[in-house]
Amino acid sequence: MVESVLNIEGLKTYFFTEAGVVKAVDGISFNLKKGESLGLVGESGSGKTVTALSVLRIVPKPGRIIDGKVEYNGEDLLKKTEDEMRRIRGGEIAIIFQDPSSSLNPVYSIESQLSDVIRAHQNVSKDETREKVIEILTMVGLPEAETRINEYPHQFSGGMKQRVAIARALACEPTLLFADEPTTNLDVTIQAQVLDLLNDLKKKFGMSLVMITHDMGIIANMTTRVVVLYAGSVCEIARTHDLFAYPRHPYTEALLAAVPRLDMRKTLRVIPGNIPNLIEPPSGCRFHPRCDYATETCKKVIPVLEEVGPEHFVACHEWRNIRLKGEMTHSE
Amino acid sequence: MSSELVKLRNLIKYFPVYSRGVLFKKEVGVVHAVDNISFDIRRKETFGLVGESGCGKTTTARLILNLIEPTSGEVFFEDENVFEKFRSANKQEKLRLRRKMQLIFQNPYGSLDPRMTVFDIISEPFAIHKHVPKKEWKERVYKLLELVGLEEYHAERYPHEFSGGQRQRICIARALAVEPEFLIADEPVSSLDVSIRAQILNLLVDLQKRIGLTYLYISHDLSSVRQISHRVAVMYLGEIVELADTDELFKEPLHPYTDALIQAVPIPDPKTKRMKIILPGEVPSPINPPEGCRFRPRCPYAKECKEDTPKLVDVGGGHLVACHNVLAR
Numbered sequence: 001m002v003e004s005v006l007n008i009e010g011l012k013t014y015f016f017t018e019a020g021v022v023k024a025v026d027g028i029s030f031n032l033k034k035g036e037s038l039g040l041v042g043e044s045g046s047g048k049t050v051t052a053l054s055v056l057r058i059v060p061k062p063g064r065i066i067d068g069k070v071e072y073n074g075e076d077l078l079k080k081t082e083d084e085m086r087r088i089r090g091g092e093i094a095i096i097f098q099d100p101s102s103s104l105n106p107v108y109s110i111e112s113q114l115s116d117v118i119r120a121h122q123n124v125s126k127d128e129t130r131e132k133v134i135e136i137l138t139m140v141g142l143p144e145a146e147t148r149i150n151e152y153p154h155q156f157s158g159g160m161k162q163r164v165a166i167a168r169a170l171a172c173e174p175t176l177l178f179a180d181e182p183t184t185n186l187d188v189t190i191q192a193q194v195l196d197l198l199n200d201l202k203k204k205f206g207m208s209l210v211m212i213t214h215d216m217g218i219i220a221n222m223t224t225r226v227v228v229l230y231a232g233s234v235c236e237i238a239r240t241h242d243l244f245a246y247p248r249h250p251y252t253e254a255l256l257a258a259v260p261r262l263d264m265r266k267t268l269r270v271i272p273g274n275i276p277n278l279i280e281p282p283s284g285c286r287f288h289p290r291c292d293y294a295t296e297t298c299k300k301v302i303p304v305l306e307e308v309g310p311e312h313f314v315a316c317h318e319w320r321n322i323r324l325k326g327e328m329t330h331s332e
Numbered sequence: 333m334s335s336e337l338v339k340l341r342n343l344i345k346y347f348p349v350y351s352r353g354v355l356f357k358k359e360v361g362v363v364h365a366v367d368n369i370s371f372d373i374r375r376k377e378t379f380g381l382v383g384e385s386g387c388g389k390t391t392t393a394r395l396i397l398n399l400i401e402p403t404s405g406e407v408f409f410e411d412e413n414v415f416e417k418f419r420s421a422n423k424q425e426k427l428r429l430r431r432k433m434q435l436i437f438q439n440p441y442g443s444l445d446p447r448m449t450v451f452d453i454i455s456e457p458f459a460i461h462k463h464v465p466k467k468e469w470k471e472r473v474y475k476l477l478e479l480v481g482l483e484e485y486h487a488e489r490y491p492h493e494f495s496g497g498q499r500q501r502i503c504i505a506r507a508l509a510v511e512p513e514f515l516i517a518d519e520p521v522s523s524l525d526v527s528i529r530a531q532i533l534n535l536l537v538d539l540q541k542r543i544g545l546t547y548l549y550i551s552h553d554l555s556s557v558r559q560i561s562h563r564v565a566v567m568y569l570g571e572i573v574e575l576a577d578t579d580e581l582f583k584e585p586l587h588p589y590t591d592a593l594i595q596a597v598p599i600p601d602p603k604t605k606r607m608k609i610i611l612p613g614e615v616p617s618p619i620n621p622p623e624g625c626r627f628r629p630r631c632p633y634a635k636e637c638k639e640d641t642p643k644l645v646d647v648g649g650g651h652l653v654a655c656h657n658v659l660a661r
Contacts, residue, residue: 043525157614187384187552189611192596196610214526217555217598240602258530260559262582262597263604268530268559274495275525 004071005176005208006032006055011068013047013054020279024050024063026232029305032176032208039219039240040212042229045275048212051229052178056093057085072176091121094169098181100161104153110137110164111149117171132171140167141197159190166197173205180212195222216259220244225311228252231276231286234305237313248314250322251287285317293322334411337514337546338373338396343405345391349619361619365391367570368405370644373514378540378547380561380578382554382593384615387567389550393516396548397433409433409514431461434507438519440499444491450477450502451487457509476505479542481535497528504535508543516548521556533560554597558582563650566590569618569626572644576651586653589627625656633657 009029015022025047032038040048053059055070057077070077072093077085097103105113114133118124124132130149137145140163153161162182169177179198183191195218202209211222219226219240226243228236228251236249247253257269273290276282285303288294297317305313346362366388373379381389394400396407398418407414409432417429437443444453454473458464464472474484480501491499500520507515517536521529533556539545551557557564558578565575566587574587585591592611613630616622622629625637637656644654 043527159614187615188554188593188596189384190614192608192610193612195598196608215598216526216600220600220602220604221598244600244602255527256600258527259600260530260533260555261600262555262558262594263599265559265579268534270531270534271527274497274528 003034004031005034005036005073006210007069007071008051008055009069009071011051011054011065011070013050013059013063013065015063017062017279022278023232023281024278025054026281027068028229028232028234030227030234030237032210033225035206035208036225037202037209037211037223039223039226040210040229041214041216041219041226043214043275045231045278046229047232048214048229049180052095052180052210052212055178056089056095058089087121090117090169090174091172092174093176093178094172094174095178095180096162096165096169096182098184100158100165100185101153103165104161104168106153109150109152110156114149114164114168114171117168121172133167136167136171137164139201140164140170141193142167159186159194162186162190162194163197166194166201170201170205174207176208176210177202178210178212181214183218184213184215198222216256228255231281232278233286233315234313235287235315237305237311238309239311242309242312246309246312248308248312248319249287249316250291250293250318254290254292285315293318335374336372337375337410338548339370339406339408339411340372340392340396341370341406341408343369343392343395343407344403345388345395345400346403364570364618364621366395367621369567369570369572371565371572371575373546373548374563376540376544376546377562378536378549378560380557380564381548381550381567382552382557382564383567384552384593386615386618388570388618389552389567390518392567393435393518393548393550396516397435427461431463431510432512433514433516434510434512435516435518436500436503436507436520439523440496440503441491441523443503444499446491448490449487450482450489450491453491453502454487454506454509457506461510463510472509476508479508479539480505481531495528496524497531500524500532501535504532504539508539512545514546514548516550518550519552520549522551522553529556536560554582554594566593569615569621571626571654572652573627573655574651574653575644576653577649580649580651586647586651586658587627587655588631588633588657625654 011025011028013025015024028051042048054065059065065078111133115129118129118132133149134145142148142163183194186194213219223240225239227234230251236252247256254269254271258271260268271290276286282289284300285298288298295318303315303317305315308314308319343366345366347365348359349361349363350357351360383389395402398414417425451473454476455469458469473487477484477486482501521532524532537560549561561578564578564581565572568589574590582594585594592609595609611630623638624640625642628634628637642654642656644652646652
């Protein structure tokens, strides 16, 4: 039995806006094993980012975590004081954001942004900090780190900025890293470099990684287990291989069939309709208005996660009755 | 009638770069945005143009439509010289040409006027081109809405009431209002959600079948280009490095850049294990592009590629590639 680093149970994060209460994360549960690469996949508004922000307790106003448990190494982060949280953030749990241009501060040099993190968490001298900054920047593949640390973010290209952001996240050797769409703003050849780097660093530090993305290609290549989110709730949790070979939730299946592939031309399945409004989400199963298999029950009752195979969970009333792509057997 | 609808001949666009002087601006260099490209787009085909950011894809689109002045070169539309027509300053002629070529943009949030109803947005081209009598506007707008998969009652609404995918449908309806033959789609699905992208891509394919449109499909997303295009051109730093039929290009890429680009895209299937060439470095500045072959500094096969610029040559069956090493092989 591999121990869990992170165990999220019934997490609810709502945003109290003037237009109404946005249920961005509405009862999400999953766990993360030590050293694992877990994918968190979903479209915009599915609650991927808010889940990560909730774990770090940096949900922006008017958002609030209203219920649930976030256990990190057996301790509930939601019960920690703000001081204790500050030591965990950036020290043990770190996050890389999507857009490095806005997550780096434009008026501070690269060195001061990285040394801030190190000095906030470790008791080291100024010279040692500088050495550490250079070391970590060299490790993320920044050429001429000794001279470039005095430069400012605008002097870096997008790919290099993301490397700096990764270096900042890894400066204190965290045990858990959230990567929130880390390559969405980058060109494909640069994306390949950054993903490769993340994989190397993960092995080197023995980190657990939560990869947040909407790109099924990245999920297939970077993760071993996947959590599929839709409109603030979990539809399916499975090993990556199983998810692609035997998707059990109609949304997962439709999403896979809707993505064009580079290695073949196929008929693209259209998922009808739009992503639901989270102020008044659909009753029952949130996917039912767009689902081909929806029944009366789906309109009324919220489905819960059921175990359908080894490490494979699905929240669908109809999973026994519908046959999706592939066979109904499991890979061992 | 030739089978080519649009022809580009030695098209060049340089943007000057100025130094920040107190009194005088001094030109200190030029951005080689589009540097001597030529290709043909055949009638009723989808021609894909791919490349990374800053390689000149959008500049090419804007040049074809004469939205910006070229530095040199020609564009022919149905054998008419587009730039000459626009320079001739005959308003009727300009409008006639504009009606044949339309553009849809990447961001449907920025390309629709928030203060106009959908009806006003789609009927504005009728007011400009005067090709539809006013009493038929309503009927025509409804027809266009139906064509792009929207409902009649949507006509009275404003853009903010629609989702991204629906807005892109409105943009497509507006472009089709003038009954164009040629539509440039500049990253039409990049800002949309994954489950919505397929809707728009399928709509584009469907419209092509129904009304015989010709597309120039511009994107950095190779998977969608593969899905929708008949032929594809790959751009790198303002130049075309390879051009071929879609299936051939993706199965047997000849240019090392095309190869690396294809291998860099993660396939949504964990069973597909691929050899990975990860390109080192980044795209150099288009202000001082490398001498000789522009891809040379990042190319794993580069030898004596510095001396002269490789030309785009046909290696058989309409497969064009600009690489010294392919010819040597």
